[in-house]
Amino acid sequence: MSITSAMFTGVSGLLANAEGINVIGNNLANVNTVGFKSGRMLFSDLLSANIGNSSQIGRGTQIQKVDNIFGQGSFETTEAVTDLAIQGNSFFAVMDPNATAPVNQNAAMLTRAGAFRLDSSLNLVNPDGYQVLDTQGNPIKFSDNAAGIAAANIAVTTAYTPLATAYNTQAGTINTAAGALVTAVAGGTAPEIAAAAAIQTAATDAQTAATAATVTPSAATIAAAQAAFATLTATTAANGAILATNFSADFTTFNTALTTANTANDTAMTTAATPITTAEALLGTANGLAFSKITSIDSSGLITYLGKDGITTNYYNASGQVGVAANAATSATVQRLAVVTVANPGGLDKAGGTLFKPTTASGITSAAFSLADNSANGSSEKIYTNSLEQSNVDMAGQFVKMILTQRAYSANSKTITTADEMTQEVLNLKR
DSSP states (O other): OOHHHHHHHHHHHHHHHHHHHHHHHHHHHTTTOTTOOOEEEEEEEOOOEEEETTEEEOOOEEEEEEEEOOOOOOEEEOSOTTEEEEESSOEEEEEOTTSOSSOBGGGSEEESOEEOEEOTTSBEEOTTOOEEBBTTSSBOBOOOOHHHHHHHHHHHHHHHHHHHHHHHHHHHHHHHHHHHHHHHTTTSOHHHHHHHHHHHHHHHHHHHHHHHHHHSOSHHHHHHHHHHHHHHHHHHHHHHHHHTTTOHHHHHHHHHHHHHHHHHHHHHHHHHHHHHHHHHHHHHHHHHHSEEEEEEEOTTOOEEEEETTSSOEEEOOSTTSOOEEOSHHHHTTSOOBOEEOOSOGGGOEEEETTEEEOOGGGTOOOSBOOTTTSSOOSSSSEEEESEEEOOOOOHHHHHHHHHHHHHHHHHHHHHHHHHHHHHHHHHTTOO
16 A cells, blocks of 8 residues: 555545535535425545455445435424324425326325415415325316306206296386387476476386396396386376376376286296296305315324305315215215335435425335325324424534534545655655
8 A cells, every 4th residue: 555545545535525514414404494404424434455464454435325414393383274284204296387287196296385376366375386196196177167157057047037028028018108109208297297207217217127027137137127117106196196197097007007017027927936046056166176275284184174155164085076965974985195105215216395305215005095095194294284394404413513524625635745755755765
């Protein structure tokens, strides 16, 4: 062995400790990264050289492995119900939005960072757009029940149409009768002419409202037509005394027609009541199934959401499907937010964005996701809502390691400079 070998031994120490400080720096850089798992550098010695008499001299050090430390981080309480943290050793499963679903367990990306949100398509995603998976290996996607609401709205329109048509028919008849009354009173006094004109204006307003109801049959337009007829009836009663002296017969004819029209409208309303009630109930059910907002996620990953009606609560059922009633019977069968238990977390590869990629060494099965295998058990594995798992980096420990690494680096540089000085002594033997 020559003195120069000591230089290369020192160089190996410099290189290894330089990478070691990179690991420490990365840990400290991610001290506030949600779900981050710290790393540690493991060193091993190089193959030693035999120098005889069963003696060996080491050749320096090398990087053996950078381990990921999967210890539990502390929890931070947040205001968002979709902020989730896991107590235990499992991981949330997510997938690239461009991948084909469903995916198997070993094809999913894993994370402990549960800062999830709903995107514009009602998918539950992480900040980078990766879709959170359910226990079928599909992205968790809620339904706006657009098809169901559209069908219910058609049923409502169909139920209100005969009633709107009846109001429009009667309004046309009354408007014509009001015109005849105005014509008959044309030669009367100014108050009589004004009274007839007021009745005709009210009749015209009733026809306008009834026509609008036929264009868009609904509870609101029918209510507007009813109000217009009520105003017409009140206007007719208020002006009847003025016309009673000189135009009693003409007024009586109009008033009889108005009474007949109101009776016909009441009959139409009675006939339409049952179909309307049925259609409105159908619309209410459709709105109740449509997604409005997530209200809770329990410790096993069961998701409860509020319907568009602001009243109905549902369980998430399956990706893109409307939910089911929130009761004990359905809670045992619906899909949940998936978790994956990893046999050897040290075998996972970091993929950036606080994601981990399964490898063969991690021991994750290639089987499909299932409700039985990928649900948190609610005891040793729990999901906490309104919570985020913080980085597990121990700052004090990292700074101690930084000091030791810095000193090791300096010591190895001293090895090189000392070997250099010794070499200079050899060169000085000949002057």
